[in-house]
Amino acid sequence: MATTPVTPATPVPEPTPLSPAVSNAVQWIQRNGVPIGVAIIAIIGFGLGFGLDANSNIPSPYNRISSIIGWIYFACWSISFWPQIFLNWRLKNVEGLSLDFIVYNIVGFSCYTVYNSAFYWSSSVQDEYKAKHDGSPNSVQVNDVFFGIHAVVVTLLTLYQTTIYPRGEGKVSMVCKGLLALALTIIILFMIIHLASPSSSFFTKLNWLYLLSYVKLGISLVKYVPQVYLNYKRKSTIGWTIYNVLLDFSGGLLSVVQLLMDGASAHDWSSVTGNPVKFALGFASMFFDVIFMTQHYILYRNSNSVDQVEQLNKEHANSPFLKA
Structure with missing residues (x-):
């Protein structure tokens, strides 16, 4: 009885070794990553906080403190x-x-960037906001705008990495595709109705921007769930950096502190009620960050070493199941 010959799997090529100079630089960054990060955050926070004009709508010296806090959480x-x-x-x-x-992040931060950019740069949006909030200006600051722009660019870079590095069985779920398709459909339909009925009291540009902010908030409430589940399924946080979590938690905490301080110092809580997405985002991110820290430091503390993955990659470099 004839047997069918087995075609050998095409080996995955070994990664190109780093040059000594690059290798030394990588090791230096690994050893000194924390102090480097803290130094950059301090330079950005205090440098821009003191160097740029403070919010004139908040009394001194709280406006300067608010500016520093804003740039520190922007940096975090x-x-x-x-x-x-x-x-x-x-x-x-x-x-x-x-x-x-x-993928959730790309859509969410795109909505967040449009929202903040319009509130910061559009005079018509600012006027519409003031008319709705008894003349009070909105609380969006320049650091909010540039954070959103930076987030979109860097998240796109991360997505690109998933196309060139092995991702195992990783793929975008149908739930994710369905939720984002629904959100984008609602956003587009709202804008079409606004353009067709510019005199409508509900389908206004301001409400469309609020819709974007609520989409961002909704995404932030669900986007962490797949990562939490993936860590649970793998019983490990390898491949998910804890520094991302710690910095995210710090930024969320400071963003809430800034909003509360601005409202208290100006005796005007419209900075919170008029920008609910910023307030809620801080709490949402901190809630999930606590879960990630629990997974990393308590539940899977014995299986979160990056060195384990590097060894695993060497052992399975020729595995036909390591799909790109």
Whole structure:
């Protein structure tokens, strides 16, 4: 009886070794990553906080303190994206990173960027906001705008990494696709109705921007769930950097502190009620960050070493199941 010959699996090529100079630089960053990050955050926070004009709608000296806090949490949130990119590059593997999380982030931060940009730069939106809130200006500041822009760009870079590094069985779920398709459909329909009926008291530009903010908030409430489940399923946080979580928690806490301080110092709580997405985002991110810290430091503390993945990659470099 004839047997069918087995075609050998095409071996996955070994990664190109780093040059000594690059290797030394990577090791130096790994050893000194925390102090480098703290120094960058301090320079951005205090440098821009003192160097740029403070919010004139808040009494002194609270406006200067608010500015510093704003730029510090901007730095925390902005830098929080980069440890994951560095980890993906170091491991040459993204199996520990949820693709749903990345796709949710791209759509969410795009909505957040449009929302903040319109509130900060559009005079018509600012006037419409004041008319709705008894003349009080909105609380969006320049650091909110640039954080959103930076977040979109860096998240797109992370998505690109998932196309060039092995991701195992990782793929975007139908739930993620369905929810985002529904959200985008509602956003587009709202804008079409606004353009067709510009005199409508409900389908206004301001309410459309609020819709974007609520989409961002909704995404933030669900985007972490796939990553939490992936960590639970793998019983490990390998491939999901804890520095991202710690920086995100710090940024969320400071953003809430800034909003509360601004409202209390100006005796005007419209900065909270008029910008609910910023207030809720801080609490949402901190809630999930606590879950991630529990997974990393308590539940899976014995299986979260990056060195384990590097060894695993070497052992399975020729595995036909390691799909790109």
